[in-house]
Amino acid sequence: MHSILLTCTFLPLDTLAQAVSQHLSSDRYRVLTSHTVETFCKLVEQEKHRLDCLILQDCPELLQITTWLYGQATLLPAVILSNTAETTSAPAETATQDSFLYHTAEVILSKTKLDQIDQYIEQAIAQFIGLSPTSWNRSDPSTKSVYDLLASHPLVLQQQRLIEKLRERLGYLGVYYKRDPNHFFRHLPPDQKQELLNKLRTDYRDIVLRYFANDGTLNQRIDDFVNTAFFTDVSAAQIVEIHMELIDEFSKQLKLEGRSEEILLDYRLTLIDTIAHLCEM
Known part of the structure; x- marks a missing residue:
């Protein structure tokens, strides 16, 4: 089960705020909405x-917000909603x-x-976790840089506390956002989809064939597949x-050989075991 992500929006345009709220499902997000600085x-x-x-x-108010x-020595993952169309094919423009x-x-x-x-929210959190303190420095001399604030504010410790807090709340976050x-x-x-499916099918076949054998590599194979x-x-x-x-392929083969298909029922355990490993992620 996913933990609830708490987001705060600064969206002066009311129609934009409504649209964002509609796209963020209530079972995954809690949205705090603001229209003014x-x-x-x-x-x-x-x-x-x-x-x-x-x-x-x-x-125009965004500079006031970031300043x-x-x-406040406050750095958080951020998604910026731009008026311009994207010029990159990447999931998130960094x-x-x-x-x-x-x-x-x-x-x-x-x-x-x-x-x-x-x-994009997932990408923002992932990139924030990998944020280097030296990259916080703004090149604009008209604005006090975060680099200068390091001397009087424990920003590095704040980032670490946020990362640890996220990991604690979301459990799997440290891996999930990698x-x-x-x-x-x-x-x-x-x-590439077909190539991936072929690999998964091949790997899963190996797992099934080894599942009831005395094979010391089984758990590692399941972990790799998951x-x-x-x-x-x-x-x-x-x-x-x-x-x-x-299983359908195995069933047809057993029929051709005149053998019972009942043995295939045992391989439900393989599926349950694999799904359980995936859920642990």
Whole structure:
């Protein structure tokens, strides 16, 4: 079961705020919505030790927002909603050292692609976890840099506390957010999807054939299979489908050989074991 992610939005445009809330399911997200700088600052001040991600509209007030966040020594994962269409095919457009608005781990989402906001939030958290303190420095001399704030604010410790808090709340976060959405099954081109499915089928066949044998490599094979499925975001339903296809193949072979198919019922344990390993992720 997924833990609830607490997000805070700064979206002056009411229709945009409504659209974002509609795309963030209530079983996965709790959304704190603000339309003004004052309301946003109050919400962040109240909830900054619980917040998992900020969703910010790229607008004239954004500089005021980020300056206030710097002054509070507050760094959080962030998705910036941009007016411009994306020019990259990557799941999330990452800010560069010279172009970022808040910090270099922020991701930019075009307003035309709000249906992908869940994926962008995942990417924002993943990149924030890998954020280097030296990358917080802004090149704009007109704004006090986060690098300068390091002398008077424990930002490095704050980031570490946030990461640990996220890991504790979400349990699997340390591994979960190491996944690269570019490698997710649903985002692969058709030829790579087929290649991945062929690998999973081959690996699962080996697991089934060895499951009731005295094979010391079985657990490692299951772990390797589950890791592949997990990091490519292959669903449990897809694994069940692979299992059923394989059992159907074995059933036809047994019929041709005039043998009973009852033995195949035992291999339900293989599926249960594999799904259990996946759920542990």
